[in-house]
Amino acid sequence: MAVMTYIEAVTLALKEEMLRDKDVFILGEDVGHKGGVFRATDGLFKEFGEQRVMDSPLSESAIAGVGIGAAMYGKRPVAEMQFADFIMPAVNQIISEAAKIRYRSNNDWQCPITIRAPYGGGVHGALYHSQSVEAIFANQPGLKIVMPSSPYDVKGLLKASIRDNDPVLFFEHKRAYRLLKEDVPEEDYVIPIGEAAIKREGDDVTVITYGLCVHMALQAAETLEKEGIQAHVLDLRTVYPLDQEAIIEAAKKTGKVLLITEDNKEGSIISEVAAIIGEHCLFDLDAPIQRLAGPDVPSMPYAQPMEKFFLINEDDVERAIRDLAEY
């Protein structure tokens, strides 16, 4: 075991999978010589060479298209979008081709591609470097969307994504890259896609969230424990398709549910989670389902006070949990 940052876990998972399977290769902007703008592919070019760590032109559509084609021919590409915000030119390839090829070909073809992209704000990145884009893809059957909340989960889930025979979007919170550190086992392990995880047991308020917000929820829970409020925290880990069983069970546990996302509120992942709870848990609910999310504003502003206004933070989470506990 070694203490590792979130981004070191990304690099380690990539490296281990490339050693394990020669069909795994990486492509993206600046992933080779430079080792990625965040250093996610640091050292891999040197170790595996230009055939397996490919610098691409500045064309996300091409990165996705080449990756999807290679995947359909039996390779296991890991394509990097430099920022999740830049994925837009590749949406057609991802939704119309990657997500649908298995269905369209009656199971003759498959597309085992993993597309990694750093998402999220709070880094003073403004419009093009702060967006959360998961909701755009979260009603496309055929796609899977994984958003890990910790270095341990990053390694297990990225490996599972690369080994998965269908396209997986793997969103990494860029602020988590160097903020979150924990023990990550050196041995090989895989965390199944599609399974949520209980990150903290409690019986007063259920918090369901994903990505970096899990970290905020856990910190707020720790503070609130001193006030006698016990939060139950469920980390979705895979945001599409959702682990309905785990969501229902967690919601029933306390009957008071707080859903959190950094994304804009309307039409977000947690809106779907709320719908699932609404459908299945009426007679266990003790309070209205609450959503804590970003405002319905077109983009993360650059100015610091404005950015702070947009972003939810630990205080917001703490306040929302306390509010439900007292309800």
Place this chain on the structure above:
Amino acid sequence: MAVENITMPQLGESVTEGTINSWLVKVGDHVEKYEPIADIMTDKVTAEVPSSFSGTISELLAEEGDTIAVGDVMCKIEVEQMEQVEATDDEINEEPPLLTTNRNDDDTSMKKRYSPAVLRLAQEHAIDLTIISGSGRGGRITRKDVERFIERGHTGEVNQEAVTEQTPSPVYERMAHDIEIPVKGVRKVIADHIVKSKTEIPHAWMTVEVDVTNLVNYRNKIKQSFKKNEGFNISYFSFFINAVTQALKEYPQLNSTWAGDKIIQRKDINISIAVAKEEELFVPVIKQADEKNIKAIARSVNDLATRARTGQLTNEDMQDGTFTVNNTGTFGSISSMGIINHPQGAILQVESIVKRPVVINNMIAIRDMVNLSLSLDHRILDGLVCGRFMARVKEILEQTSEETANVY
């Protein structure tokens, strides 16, 4: 002169902390605004941190080599004149005190707003919500309040206000040396339950006289050895429960509940027994009594009574009773009219066993006699079926003797 803080700047996306490579100033140095004060190293870049103010460095808050989170204070600086200080985050984020603790104890606006979870629990456990006090906002009864109430065996904190609201106590003139005992907790629950039963169920009564001489002889004979072998007493009461259970199997009409538009006949025979403990009365249940022999019944009675007296009964122990057998004989009673344990259909009182002269074959004999008194819900049951049931109980008991019975 004012002291300002210089904080660790954000040096690139994804960077959350920086390490001080070297300080370029020391305490007492004068710096101009934008003049570099330290070399910082992060995962991504090495950079100089400029001073945000002109002034004199008054304190360095970190050593070289220390790692500081973005936004945390690195050093303090005394500024010479009142600059047009740029508003710091702290000032902008100063919010009015949170309003989350606006709990006004007098506010009861939410008292009768029940959530689906609360209503479901109340229904499942037959709880009158008006007697529970709510800990939620505006006096709301939360799911946890109800769960706690159930956990404590329906004896949680009782909402005194609601109680008095519901049943305005009659005013009696106080006399000297009176003692007033407030009605609450278990006493209150018992009272509510009894009132419900007595006012809702039209009771009727019958009593039969049973000759249990042979049973008494048999029990006295095995009493010592049983206690020695099993470690607990073989009581008369267990024989009576056994006889009632057998008869209920044959007359399931008595093992039923009035449900308004229908009568529910229960398949399981779960016998409630009353256990008194000074101020309290518990009615734990022997589940599936028809599947138990006399020894097993004796063990259950012993176990439930012990736990009732030591306050260890769980809610589970008191649930699902279908018929009650009450041992009034323990107090020396020879005749009583029991109140049915709502929502059951009947209750049978076992009175004292007493020696009495009895005429048998035109001769007078001294026999051990006992009265069994049945209270029945006349909506469900009539004299005929109850008469047959009582005759059957009598028959089973009178046939119980050393030759015919076996406690094992």
